[in-house]
Amino acid sequence: MTLEIRGVTKRFGALVANDAISLSVAQGEVLALLGENGAGKTTLMNILFGHYTADAGEVLVDGAALPPGDTRAAIAAGVGMVHQHFALADNMTVLENITLGTESLWSWRSDAAAARRRIRAMADAYGLAVDPDRRVDELSIGEKQRVEILKALYRHARILILDEPTSVLTPQEADRLFETLRAMTAEGLSVIFISHKLHEILAISDRVTVLRRGAVVGTVATAEADRESLAEMMVGHKVARPRVEHLEPGRPVVELAGVTVTGTGGARLLDGVTLAVREREIVGLAGVAGNGQSALAALLSGTLTPEAGDVRIDGETIERFSARDFIARRVGRIPEDRHATGVVGDMTVWENLIAEQLREPPFWRWGRIIDFAACKAYARRLVEQFDIRGAGIDGTTRLLSGGNMQKLILARTLDRVPRFILASQPIRGLDEGAIAAVHQRLLDAKREGAAVLVISEDLDEILGIADRVVVIHGGRVSAPLDVGAVDARRLGLMMAGDLGHGEGAHRRGVGA
Amino acid sequence: MTLEPREHAPLWLVVLAPVAAVAASLVLCSVLILWTGQPVLNAYRLLLGGAFGSTFGIAETLTRATPLILTGLAAAVAFRAKFWNIGAEGQLYCGALAATWIGTGMVALPPVLMIPLLFVAGAVAGGLALLVPVFLKTRLKVDEVVTTLLLNFVILLLVNFLLEGPWKDPMSMGWPQAAPIVDEGVLPVLLAKSRLHMGLLVGLAAALLVWAAMRWSVWGYEIRAVGLNPQAATFAGISVNLTMLRVAMISGGLAGMAGVGEVAGLKGYLTLDLSPGFGYAGIAVAMLAALHPLGVILSAVFLAGIYVGADSMSRAVNIPTYIADVLVASSVLAVLVSLMFVRFRVRWR
Numbered sequence: 123m124t125l126e127i128r129g130v131t132k133r134f135g136a137l138v139a140n141d142a143i144s145l146s147v148a149q150g151e152v153l154a155l156l157g158e159n160g161a162g163k164t165t166l167m168n169i170l171f172g173h174y175t176a177d178a179g180e181v182l183v184d185g186a187a188l189p190p191g192d193t194r195a196a197i198a199a200g201v202g203m204v205h206q207h208f209a210l211a212d213n214m215t216v217l218e219n220i221t222l223g224t225e226s227l228w229s230w231r232s233d234a235a236a237a238r239r240r241i242r243a244m245a246d247a248y249g250l251a252v253d254p255d256r257r258v259d260e261l262s263i264g265e266k267q268r269v270e271i272l273k274a275l276y277r278h279a280r281i282l283i284l285d286e287p288t289s290v291l292t293p294q295e296a297d298r299l300f301e302t303l304r305a306m307t308a309e310g311l312s313v314i315f316i317s318h319k320l321h322e323i324l325a326i327s328d329r330v331t332v333l334r335r336g337a338v339v340g341t342v343a344t345a346e347a348d349r350e351s352l353a354e355m356m357v358g359h360k361v362a363r364p365r366v367e368h369l370e371p372g373r374p375v376v377e378l379a380g381v382t383v384t385g386t387g388g389a390r391l392l393d394g395v396t397l398a399v400r401e402r403e404i405v406g407l408a409g410v411a412g413n414g415q416s417a418l419a420a421l422l423s424g425t426l427t428p429e430a431g432d433v434r435i436d437g438e439t440i441e442r443f444s445a446r447d448f449i450a451r452r453v454g455r456i457p458e459d460r461h462a463t464g465v466v467g468d469m470t471v472w473e474n475l476i477a478e479q480l481r482e483p484p485f486w487r488w489g490r491i492i493d494f495a496a497c498k499a500y501a502r503r504l505v506e507q508f509d510i511r512g513a514g515i516d517g518t519t520r521l522l523s524g525g526n527m528q529k530l531i532l533a534r535t536l537d538r539v540p541r542f543i544l545a546s547q548p549i550r551g552l553d554e555g556a557i558a559a560v561h562q563r564l565l566d567a568k569r570e571g572a573a574v575l576v577i578s579e580d581l582d583e584i585l586g587i588a589d590r591v592v593v594i595h596g597g598r599v600s601a602p603l604d605v606g607a608v609d610a611r612r613l614g615l616m617m618a619g620d621l622g623h624g625e626g627a628h629r630r631g632v633g634a
Numbered sequence: 635m636t637l638e639p640r641e642h643a644p645l646w647l648v649v650l651a652p653v654a655a656v657a658a659s660l661v662l663c664s665v666l667i668l669w670t671g672q673p674v675l676n677a678y679r680l681l682l683g684g685a686f687g688s689t690f691g692i693a694e695t696l697t698r699a700t701p702l703i704l705t706g707l708a709a710a711v712a713f714r715a716k717f718w719n720i721g722a723e724g725q726l727y728c729g730a731l732a733a734t735w736i737g738t739g740m741v742a743l744p745p746v747l748m749i750p751l752l753f754v755a756g757a758v759a760g761g762l763a764l765l766v767p768v769f770l771k772t773r774l775k776v777d778e779v780v781t782t783l784l785l786n787f788v789i790l791l792l793v794n795f796l797l798e799g800p801w802k803d804p805m806s807m808g809w810p811q812a813a814p815i816v817d818e819g820v821l822p823v824l825l826a827k828s829r830l831h832m833g834l835l836v837g838l839a840a841a842l843l844v845w846a847a848m849r850w851s852v853w854g855y856e857i858r859a860v861g862l863n864p865q866a867a868t869f870a871g872i873s874v875n876l877t878m879l880r881v882a883m884i885s886g887g888l889a890g891m892a893g894v895g896e897v898a899g900l901k902g903y904l905t906l907d908l909s910p911g912f913g914y915a916g917i918a919v920a921m922l923a924a925l926h927p928l929g930v931i932l933s934a935v936f937l938a939g940i941y942v943g944a945d946s947m948s949r950a951v952n953i954p955t956y957i958a959d960v961l962v963a964s965s966v967l968a969v970l971v972s973l974m975f976v977r978f979r980v981r982w983r
Contacts (some may be wrong), residue, residue: 175636175981191636238792425868446871457869466863473855477870480852490852 123280123608125170125201125312130179132165139165139335142179147281152303152313154323154344156356157333158553160523163316166333167283171391172196173202183281202274206286208605212259214268217241219258221274237276244275250446252359263411264295271302277368282306285315288322289550292410293581293614300326318356318553332356332498358552364562368589372401375542375573376422376453381431383417383597391417392428393597399542399573404564405602406588407577410617414578414597416458419546422575423455424448436541449478454540454567456531458547458577460524464531467520471510472501474519475534503561508533509559532563543567543574549583561587581610595619636979644840651976652922655968656936660914662964663957672951684946685939691946693828694811697900698938699931700830701726703837704892705916706923706930707844708760712885713925714848715861717771717878719764721782722889722914723788728763729756729890730897731793734812734904736802737819737897748818753836760890761883763789768882772875786913794906803903821899833895838931840888847925889913908976918966924973937962 125147132140140162147153157163168174170181172193181188183199210219219339221237241254247524250268258266267287274282284303288296303313303326317323323330323344329346332339332355339355376399383392392414399405409415420426421433427443435451448455457463465474476485476497484496501515510533512526513519522530528548535543545564549557564587568574578584584591584605593600593616598622664674685695706724712719719725732755743751763785770776796802797810805813821832828961848854859867860877870873896908919937923929 328652423869424871444871444873445869446873449871455869462863463865463869466859466866468862473859477859477866480855486852491850492852493856494850607636 125182125314126182126185127166127170128174128180128182130166130169130181132162132169132174132176138174138336140169141335143333143336143338144179145331145338145341147312147314149312150307150310151329152307152315152327154327154330155314155316155351156318156320156330156331157325158318158356158555160335160553161356162336163331163333164285165336167203167285167314167316170196171283173199174503174624175254197277197279200278200280201283201592202277202279202281203283204267204270204274204285204287206289208270210258210266210269213257214339215257216252216261216272217254219269220254220273224277240276241272244272245310247582248275250300250302252542257346262288264298267291268302280310281312281314283316285316286318287315288317289579290411292371292617293610294618296322298383320352321582323352324349334358353554357502363586364558366565366587366589369569371403372571372587373435374398374400376575377434379432379434381421381428382434383414383421383428385417390597391423394431394600395597397592397599397602399575401571401573402463403589404568404574404587406584406591406605407575407594407599408581408584408591408617409594410580411579413594415546415579415594417597418594419458419544419577422448422453422544423457424453428608446481449538451631452538452541454535454538454543454572456528456535456543456545456548458550460527460531465519465527467518469519470516471505471513471519471522471530472498472515474530475501475504475515478534479538504530504533507537510562524551525553525559528552528556528560532560536563536567539570540572543572544572544577546577546587547579548576549578549580557583581613585610585614593617593621595621636981638981640977640979641815643976647976651972652924652969655972656965657764658972659961659964659968662968663961666957666960667953669788670953672953677947677951677953680947680950681940683943684950685943688924689825690828693825693830695935695939696834697829697831698942699934700833700837700899701892701896701912702915702919703834703841703931704888704895705838705912706919706934707837707916707927708887708892708913709883709917710923710925710927710930711807711844711848711857711888712881713861713920715857715877715881715918716864717768717861717885718779719767719782719882719885720779720917721763721767721785721913722885722892722916723909723911724782724786725760725763725886726891726893726896726909726913727789727793728759728886729893730904730908731796731893732756732759732890733815733819733894733897737815738813742816743818745818748816749821749832749898751905752815752819752898753891756894757887758890760888760893761886763890764882764886768879772878788831793904794927797904797906801904810906813964814868814903815898819898820878820902821895829900831895831899833892833899836891836895837934840891841927841931842920844888846882848927853880855875889916892916916964919928921966922969924969936965940965 127143127145130140130143143166155163169176172191172195175191188199210369217234217237238254245251250272252265252268287299291299307313315327327344329341329343329350331341334356374435378395378397381392381395385391417426421428424443424445424447432439462469479485484493486492497514505515508529510526510529512522548560564574576584576588588605590602592602592603593613595617598621600616659678667674667677685691701752705726709719733752736755738751767778767781770781771778797812801812803811803813824830824832824834856872856877859872860874891911897904901908915937919930919934922933940961941958944955947953948955
C-alpha cells in the first residue's frame with residue numbers, strides 16, 4: 123500500500139503554508155517529515171487526513187485520489203493519524219475509546235468481547251501493551267499514546283501518521299515506540315513520522331523529506347544523511363549552537379527547603395523538595411511530564427503557595443506567595459504554556475510587553491491613566507532589541523509565531539535584569555533558530571549574574587545548556603549532578619523513578 | 635462548510651455586520667406580521683414613525699433608552715471580565731430602594747447635593763447587591779449566573795414586602811407604592827412637555843466614562859486582561875479576585891443608577907412595576923453592542939425605539955405589541971451570528 127502527495131498547495135491569506143509539495147511513502151517504509159515549526163508539516167498532514175482542503179494538488183492512496191476534505195474517506199482508505207495532543211475521552215475505558223465511532227448507531231448491542239479479542243491480538247503483535255478495560259485517565263502518557271495507535275490500527279489503518287510522537291516520552295519509552303513502529307513496518311504498514319528531533323529521525327526512518335517554509339527542500343535516504351546535513355537542510359544555513367561557558371557560581375539566589383505541595387485530591391505534587399540555584403549557574407530540571415514540574419514552576423512564579431517548607435529568595439524567606447511580590451523581587455518567569463499563561467493573546471504586543479510593569483511609573487500617570495506614549499516607546503525599544511517579528515507593537519499578540527511570542531516574554535522578563543530566571547519548557551515548539559536565540563539570552567543572563575532554573579522534558583536541551591542537573595519524579599527531586607557526569611541513558615533511568623541512580627555525594631533532599 | 639478564523643476583520647465588515655443583522659431580523663419578523671394580515675412595509679413604517687417620527691416619539695424613545703443604557707453598560711462591563719452578571723434587574727431595584735430610603739424625607743438638601751447623593755447611594759446599593767455573589771464566586775467558585783439570577787427574585791420580594799408593609803405610602807389609597815421622592819430629589823426634565831429626564835445625561839456620561847476607563851486606565855487594562863485570559867493575568871501579577879470585585883461594584887453600581895433614574899426621574903415613587911425587565915434587556919443591549927460601551931448607547935436607543943414604536947404601531951394597526959419582544963430577541967440572535975462572520979471566514983467547497 124503506497125501513499126503519494128502530488129503538488130499540494132495551501133494558502134492562508136497571504137501565507138503559503140504548503141507550496142506545491144510532493145512526496146511518497148512506499149509500503150513498509152518509515153518516512154520522516156522533518157522541518158522547523160511553521161514549515162508546514164502539520165498543515166500538510168491535515169490536508170492528507172482531510173481536515174483541510176488543499177488549494178491545489180491531490181493525495182493518492184494506491185494510485186486512487188482521495189476526495190479532498192473528507193476525513194472519513196481518508197480513514198476508509200487506511201490512513202490513521204496519531205495527534206501530538208491526544209484525542210481521548212478520559213472517563214471511558216481503553217476499549218470504549220478504541221471502538222468509539224466504529225460501530226453502527228443502529229446496532230442493537232456492541233460486541234465488546236470481539237473487540238477485546240481484536241485489541242489484544244493487535245497489542246500482542248506490535249508490542250502495544252495496554253489493558254483494554256482500564257479507564258484512560260488512569261493511564262500514563264506512554265500508554266495513552268499506545269491507545270491512540272491502537273485506535274488507528276483498529277480502523278484498519280495501513281498508513282500511520284505520527285505527529286511529534288516522542289515529545290511526551292522518556293528516552294526508554296521512545297525506544298519502545300520505535301520497536302513498535304519497526305514491528306508494524308515489518309508487517310507491511312507504512313509510517314509517516316513527523317519530528318524536528320534529528321537523532322530520532324536518524325534512528326527510525328528509512329527516508330527523510332525535509333520541509334522549509336512550506337516547500338520541500340529535498341528527500342534523502344536516512345542511511346546517507348547525518349545530523350549536520352539534515353540540520354542545514356532544515357534551517358537553510360549552518361546552525362551555530364550557543365557556546366556554554368562554565369562560570370564560578372556565586373551565592374544562592376533561590377533556595378527551597380523541604381517544600382511540599384498537595385494537589386486537589388490529596389496527591390503530593392511536590393514532596394519535600396530541596397534545591398538551590400546560585401548566581402551565574404544554570405540548573406536543569408529533567409523529568410517526564412506530569413511529575414511535579416508544573417507545581418514547581420507555579421511555586422517559583424509566585425502563583426502557588428506550598429503547605430510546608432521554606433522558599434528563600436536572596437536570603438529572605440517568602441511569607442506571602444504572589445506573582446506581584448515575585449516580580450518585585452526580580453524573579454523573571456518564562457511560563458510553560460506561552461499561549462495560556464504567558465500572554466493575553468487578544469491584546470496587543472505592547473500591552474503584553476508592559477504587563478508585569480503596569481503598576482509602576484512611568485507607565486501610568488496621575489489617576490492611574492496609562493501613559494500610551496511611554497508604554498509604546500518602551501515596547502518599540504524591546505521589539506527592536508529582542509527582534510520580535512510578525513506583528514507591530516499595535517498588532518494582536520495571538521498572531522505572533524511561537525518563537526516570536528517567546529521572544530516577547532523573554533524581552534519583558536530579561537529587560538528587568540532578573541536575579542533569578544525560571545524558564546519552564548523555554549524551547550517547546552520552537553525551531554532551531556529560535557532555540558539558539560532563547561538559549562543565547564539565558565546564557566547571557568547567567569553571565570551577567572542571574573541564577574537560572576530550566577525545566578525541560580527535552581534532555582538534549584538540559585545537557586546542552588545546564589551546569590548542573592536535577593531529576594524530578596513523583597514530586598521528589600534527586601541530588602544535583604554535574605552535567606559532565608551524566609548522560610541521557612542515566613538520566614532516563616532516573617526519570618523513570620530511580621532517583622538514587624545519581625548516587626551523588628550529597629543525598630540531601632532525596633526522599634527515596 | 636468550514637469556518638476559518640480571520641486574522642484581520644476589515645472595517646466595512648465590522649460596520650456592516652450589525653446593520654445586516656438587524657435587517658435580517660426585520661425580514662424574519664415580517665413573516666409574523668404577514669400572518670396578522672397587515673402589509674409589512676406599512677407596519678415597519680408605523681413602527682419607525684412611532685419611535686422616531688415626532689418630537690414626542692423621540693423623547694419617549696430616549697426616556698425608555700435611559701435605563702437601558704445603564705443596565706446595558708452594567709452587563710457590558712461585567713461580561714468584558716467574563717463575570718456573568720444576570721442580576722441587573724435586582725441591582726436596579728436596590729438602587730431604587732436606596733433612592734427611596736434617602737430621598738423620601740430622610741435628609742433635606744438642595745437639589746445640587748440631593749440628586750448626586752441619590753445616584754451615589756443607588757450605585758453603592760447596586761454594587762452591594764453583588765457583594766455576596768462575587769464573594770461566593772471568588773472564594774467558593776459558585777457560579778455567578780445562578781446566584782445573580784436568583785438574587786433578582788429575592789430583591790423583588792424584598793421590595794414587595796417593603797411596599798406592602800413598612801414603606802407603604804399611607805396616601806396611596808391602598809396601592810403598594812412608597813412615598814414620593816421629595817421635590818429636591820426629582821430629576822429635572824430635559825424637554826418641556828415630555829418625560830425625558832436628566833437620567834439620560836447620567837447614562838451618556840457613564841457610557842463615556844466607562845469607555846474611557848476601559849481604554850485608558852490601569853483598571854480597564856486589568857479588567858480586559860482578566861476577561862480575555864485570567865491565567866495570564868494572574869501570572870503577570872494582576873489579582874483576579876480583586877478585579878472581579880471591582881467589576882462587580884462597577885456593574886452593580888451602573889444598574890443601581892438605572893433604578894435611581896427611574897424612581898427619581900420618571901415615576902417619582904417606587905412601585906413593583908418600576909422596571910419591565912430593564913435589567914434583562916440590558917443583557918440584550920450589551921450583546922447587540924458587542925460589549926462596546928459607546929455602542930451600548932446606540933443599541934439602547936435601538937431597543938427602546940422598537941418597544942416605543944411597537945406600542946404605537948399596535949395602536950394604529952392590529953399587531954400585538956409582543957412583536958417588539960420577537961424583534962429584539964431575533965436581532966440579538968442575528969447580531970451574535972453576524973459577529974461570528976466578523977471573527978471567521980466561511981469556506982464553502
